[in-house]
Amino acid sequence: MKKLRSVMAVSMIVSAGIAAAGARDYIYVVGSSTVYPFATVVAERFGKSTKFKTPKIESTGSGGGMKLFCQGVGVKHPDITNASRRIKKSEFDKCQANGVKDIVEIKIGYDGIAIANSKKAPRFKLSRKDIFLALAKDVPDPKAPESGKLVPNPYSTWDEINPELPSYKIEVLGPPPTSGTRDAFAELAMEGGCKTFAWIKQIKKDSKAAKKSGDKKLAKQLKNKYKAICHGVREDGRYIEAGENDNLIVQKLEANPKALGVFGYSYLEQNEDRIQGSQIDGVLPEFELIANGEYPVSRPLFFYAKKMHVGKIPGIKEFLVEFTSEQAWGDEGYLIDKGLIPMPAEERKKYGKAAKQLIPMKF
Amino acid sequence: MSKLIKATVKRGQIREAVEHSLIKRKKRNRRFRALGLSAIILGMLFVGVMFASIISKGYSAFWRTEIQLPIHFDPAVIDPQNTGNPEVLASANYQKLVKDALRKQFPEVKKRKEKRNLYRLVSSGAAGQLRRLVLKDASVIDTTQNLWLIADDDVDQYYKHGQSQSRLKEKQLAWLAQLRAKGDLRSRFNASFFSTGDSREPELAGIRGAVVGSFFVILVTLGLSLPLGVAAAIYLEEFSRRNRWTNLIEININNLAAVPSIVFGLLGLAVFINFFGLPRSAPLVGGLVLTLMTLPTIIIASRAALKSVPPSIREAALGMGASKMQTTFHHVLPLAMPGILTGSIIGMAQALGETAPLLMIGMVAFIVDIPGSIMDPATVLPVQIYLWADSPERAFTERTSAAILVLLTFLVLMNLLAIRLRRKWEKRW
Structure with a gap:
């Protein structure tokens, strides 16, 4: 009897749930954990200063967010997804196939990736080549770097790579492969150093040439080879995956002054009294230098909105306007206080217009 | 040993042999007690260090x-x-x-x-x-x-x-x-x-939203898992016949209790969200997932409690002409209730501290508005702690510790309640 009654109760609750899922009066945002600290600030202000409800923001990672976003149109699916990289062609196509037609692309600013150590130790002056040689899985043979021969990374201290660097053991704490920060780090810092070897760069050129001549298979093969060389991180314990928690990396750096850490600029800014960012190719990770593009390891941040949800879910348009207003992403806006690096005024104008007029993106 | 005794008997030195082994035995006894005591001291030390660290970091958030x-x-x-x-x-x-x-x-x-x-x-x-x-x-x-x-x-x-x-x-x-x-x-x-609810400004951030979310989740979990679990336990213990099927069910229930909680999260994502179309981040879905997780705990605890009611009670009731159902509901169940409640409360405390399955169903989210019902998007205390621990602003460190303190307070209260209930109603036979 009791069981029967509770079974009935469960089915009633479930059916009530399905009925209630038919409406949603708040904006639903998913996506990158890097954009999360910025999107949440905008959401909070938006909720407090307008008559709309505060948007719900889930931190799912860029890839996970795209997957949810492109699943379809309707109240069940998110209205906006944040990304710490541009949408991929494959993702865009999947969106289109699932009926998510008009996507508004907004770039919100830049995020610098800092390579930092404790203030108790001297500041590192690195080049992207140093970073590549210190962290790559396989490196060009040190005896004959241009011979085209790769050997497993033989370096164990920094001064073996570059005599000007300290004689510390190579020990770098950084994000795991699932993280967007890691992708950007591999692409910008490591690949940047990797490309300085002419023969590795040639692989990429060959791949492009093959693509042009129509040999897709060879092009893909070469491209994968290039990626494996440039993006492969060593797995012998010199690069330590410290999880997605950047605060943890900061604490570990303080405890171990000889180690370096890789994380977003906003964490460096919050902990400036304890840690210092390394110079990369002669440029420090400082606000102005990241903003004007001199600092080489920085990446753009985006969000994508579904135009088809505008008018169905209240407040989307207003939320976009708030996000792209000067008081948010302008040179002195509140997002900048939270560590976002602003775009130049011209870019802001372009994307601000896209947000106001809901101009769909083209691939 | 016997050789030794023979030899000593021969020499007539039994007394000395006994005294010799007595010293050894006493030494062993002392050694074991010292080891046991040091294990407890070590355990207490770890708990003490943990509490000291959390309290010293977290107390300042209350100002x-x-x-x-x-x-x-x-x-x-x-x-x-x-x-x-x-x-x-x-x-x-x-x-x-x-x-x-x-x-x-x-x-x-x-x-x-x-x-x-x-x-x-x-x-x-x-x-x-x-x-x-x-x-x-x-x-x-x-x-x-x-x-x-x-x-x-x-x-x-x-x-x-x-x-x-x-x-x-x-x-x-x-x-x-x-x-x-x-x-x-x-x-x-x-x-x-x-x-107040969550905020990105540490000085404005509060735990009300997470506490209310936790409350709704636990409400759903309790409302579903207690009746279901107790009904299942009563049926298995009092009514069902022992055969291959009930044995299989029993083994499965015991196995379910050992399944990692993240698996229930994946199950919840597939069934409740993707199949039934329930909204993500809703306490209802969180409660359903945690129900799956706590059901085996409650069933096992309830069965143990029912089992501990002496058969003489049942026989007396049946002898007085009560039906099987009357026997169970009028006599056995009330006597087993303290044990059932203790098990349920401990199961609820476990559910209150659970994060992993909730990650899968979208409860790791920034939610400012305090949830008003089991359908509103919400987050729960342990997830709030996880989110704050990952925030760049330094001031969130103390808030993280303070939220842990609040969560620990709830857990301690629930465990105290379980102990009190057991003390008050428990019967020894």
Whole structure:
């Protein structure tokens, strides 16, 4: 009897749930954990200063967010997804196939990736080549770097790579492969150093040439080879995956002054009294230098909105306007206080217009 | 041994042999007791270190720093047309009032950059304080009032921990010293920590949203798993016949209790969200997932409690002519209730501290509004702790520890309740 009654109760609750899922009066945002600290600030202000409800923001990672976003149109699916990289062609196509037609692309600013150590130790002056040689899985043979021969990374201290660097053991704490920060780090810092070897760069050129001549298979093969060389991180314990928690990396750096850490600029800014960012190719990770593009390891941040949800879910348009207003992403806006690096005024104008007029993106 | 005894008997030295082995045995006894004691001491030490670390880091979050400023409620800013319309009052630029007051306090600040640093002393939540004040009582407009406003998190950290941990600039420190000298800087109990939802500004962030979310989730879990679990236990223990099927079910229930909780999260994502189409982040779905997780615990505890009721009770009831069902519900179940409740409360405490399955169903989200029902998006206490621990702002460290303290308090209370219930109702046979 009791069981029967509770079974009935469960089915009633479930059916009530399905009925209630038919409406949603708040904006639903998913996506990158890097954009999360910025999107949440905008959401909070938006909720407090307008008559709309505060948007719900889930931190799912860029890839996970795209997957949810492109699943379809309707109240069940998110209205906006944040990304710490541009949408991929494959993702865009999947969106289109699932009926998510008009996507508004907004770039919100830049995020610098800092390579930092404790203030108790001297500041590192690195080049992207140093970073590549210190962290790559396989490196060009040190005896004959241009011979085209790769050997497993033989370096164990920094001064073996570059005599000007300290004689510390190579020990770098950084994000795991699932993280967007890691992708950007591999692409910008490591690949940047990797490309300085002419023969590795040639692989990429060959791949492009093959693509042009129509040999897709060879092009893909070469491209994968290039990626494996440039993006492969060593797995012998010199690069330590410290999880997605950047605060943890900061604490570990303080405890171990000889180690370096890789994380977003906003964490460096919050902990400036304890840690210092390394110079990369002669440029420090400082606000102005990241903003004007001199600092080489920085990446753009985006969000994508579904135009088809505008008018169905209240407040989307207003939320976009708030996000792209000067008081948010302008040179002195509140997002900048939270560590976002602003775009130049011209870019802001372009994307601000896209947000106001809901101009769909083209691939 | 026997050889030894024979040899000693031969020499007539039994007494010595016994004494010899006695010393050894006593030594062993002492050694074992010392090991046991040191294990307990070590365990207590770890617990002590954990609590000391959490409390020492977290207690300061229960205080907040406030700055006193004379605020002029300028009608030209709040309601220039003198409409008295609450909507106009709500959307006015209260930030400007705070800025004006700060500039008046420190008239020497002229440069743009310096002004920005000055404005940063007061939290952006101060505007909300003023808005609430005006909406509550419009007569404050056009008056000047001395108000205590929430300080920014950097100021808060400086006030609590001193200069060593501060990100403030020298000028800002000088302004704060001036305020302090005038008695315009104080520390007060942080009531808003318990009354507001999440925020990205550490000084405004509170745990109310997470506590209410946890409450709804536990409510759903309790409402579903207690009746289902008890019914299943009664059926298996009192009514079912022992055969291959019930054995199989029993083995499966025991196995389910050992399944990692993340698996239930994946199951919940596939069944409740993707198949039934329930909304993500809703306490209902969280409750359903945790129900799956706690059911085996409750069934096993309830069965043990039912089993401990002596058969003589059942036989007496049956002998007096009661039906099987009357026997169970009038006699056996009431006697087993304390055990069942203890098991359920411990199961609930486990569910309260669970994060992993909730990650899968979208409860790791930034939610400011306090949930009003089991369908509203919500987060729960352990997830809130996880989110704060990952925030860049330094001041979130103490809030993380404070939230852990709140969670631990709830867990301790629930366990105390379980112990009390057992003490009060338990019968020994």
